[in-house]
Amino acid sequence: MASVVYPERRWAWVEVDLNAIRKNTRAFKSLLSRGTKMMCAVKADAYGHGAVECAKAMATSGADQFAVATVDEGIELREGGVTQPILMLNESPVESVAALLEYDIMPAIYTTDFAFAYGEQAVRMDKVGKYHLAVDTGMTRIGVLPEEAVEFRHSIDFHRGLECAGTFTHFATADVIGDWDFKQQAKRFEDTVCALRDAGFDPGLAHCDNTPGTVLHPEFHYDMCRVGxxxxxxxxxxxxxxxxxxxPAMSVRARVTRVINPAVGEGVGYGLTYRVPKPNIQIATVPVGYADGLARTLSNNMDVIVGGVRARQVGRICMDQFMFAVDVNNIRAYHPAERVERGDVVTIIGRDGDxxxxxxxxxxxxxxINYEVVCNFSQRLDRVFV
Incomplete structure (x- = not known):
């Protein structure tokens, strides 16, 4: 950790190991057959890891396309220098269609109103609006129903401003081996793609496998897999x-801002939910709170690592800070005085020593789920790429 350049304005940050990102990307790419593309999901600021930096690392390690959730996420990638195709995994407000076309971001499409607004704007800008058709095979979230896919294409394909670049669905239970609902969704998607082709429509790139699907169901890799x-x-x-x-690529760290040795019986934090039980207990303060993504529900129910040793978080987690306790009599020595000191690095997520x-x-x-944990660590924490 000595090589990390700490943020100057706040003693709290997220470390992202780009070598780990590259290694994981190559691991997923190795699962795919030659010719099968990989779409990397970098929505929600790359699940909290930093979208532009992660996308660039993935692009050097096998990523063919990228997926985002909002128009602004796609624009951020383009302005950051990402040139690969970008799919927005839903429809956006019709007012955003000009931005989609300006920045070459493909939307998912599943309503005619959006499709026509997008196509008309493409014509006005002398462009062709590429899109991916979303099919709702059973997740009941977005998409046209399988039995309506052919008619939907009939209703919009006459428009010279539109071009279907892909057809996709999303599995609800791809992680459950042998699941009946997964098999039903897969069959519905396969039948939909076949029906489109039989009707003379080009489905573009067919893709349905998400992260667990890519690992567990290679029979459904089709033209592309979406990995998140x-x-x-x-x-x-x-x-x-x-x-x-x-x-794992993310670590969350901070530095101790205050250390005190309270008297026995003194309380800690809002509501005084923890009281010092005996002498020689240090209470250290760390400048990370629930506004940074450290859930308040973890109060009195999590550890941190300091000097390679676990220590218990105590008291209620505040908006901007939390506290932890160290029993000076029991902690393994890592300072000559066997005490936590102001400025010590605290690991909230990640490795320190053993x-x-x-x-x-x-x-x-x-x-x-782990998805929510990493996404929650907000932009208020600086990203340090190592």
């Missing part, structure tokens, strides 16, 4: 862990 959370070194499910080895706190551990304590 695994690129950042996190498993989408327990079922994928034995099949692919990944390296200890590691993972996003999965934090997710389990929060009762959520």
């Amino acid at each position: 959370i695994g690129l950042y070194g996190l498993q989408p499910a327990d079922t994928t862990a034995p099949r692919i080895q990944l390296t 200890e590691e706190i993972t996003a999965d551990e934090m997710a389990e304590r929060r009762g959520t």
Whole structure:
């Protein structure tokens, strides 16, 4: 950690290991047959990891296209120098169609009103608006229904401002081996693509496998796979862990801003939910809080690592800070005085010495998934790329 350049204005940051991003990207690319493309999801600022920097690292390691969730996310990639095709995984307000065309961002399309607005704007700008047709095979989120896909294409394909570059769906249970609903969704998608071709329509790139699908269901790789959370070194499910080895890319660290030795019985934080139980307990303050993505529900229910040793978080997590406790009599020596000091580096997620706190551990304590944990660490924390 000595080589990390700490942010100058705040003692808290997110470290992103771009070598881990590259390694994970290559690991997924190796699962695909020659000619099968890989679309890398960098929505939500690359799941909290920094979209432009991660996309550039992925582009050198096998990424063919990128997926985002909003127009602004696509614009950020373009302005950051990303040149590969970009798919926005839903429709945006019709007022945004000019921006989509200006920045060459393909929307998902599943309503005629949006399709016509997009096509008309493309004609006005002397362009052809490429899009991917979204098919709702059972997730009940976005898309045309399978039985309506052919008619939908009939209703919009006459427009000279539109060009279908792909057809896709999204699986709800790709991580469940042998799941009936997954098999039904896969069959519906296959039938839809076949029906489009039989009707004389080019479906473009057919893609349906998400991260767990890419690992567990190679029979549905089709023309392209969409990979997300695994690129950042996190498993989408327990079922994928034995099949692919990944390296977590995110660490969250901060430095101690204050250390005090309160008297026995003194309380800590709002509501005084923790009281000092005995002498020689240090209470250290760290400048990270729930406004940065450290969930308040973790209060009195998480560890941090300092000097290679776990320490217990105590008191309620505040908006901008939290506290942890160190028993000076029991901690293994890492300072000559065996005490935490102001300026010491604290690891909230990541490895320090032999200890590691993972996003999965934090997710389990929060009762959520690792996706949410890493996405929650907000832009208020500087990204340091290592």
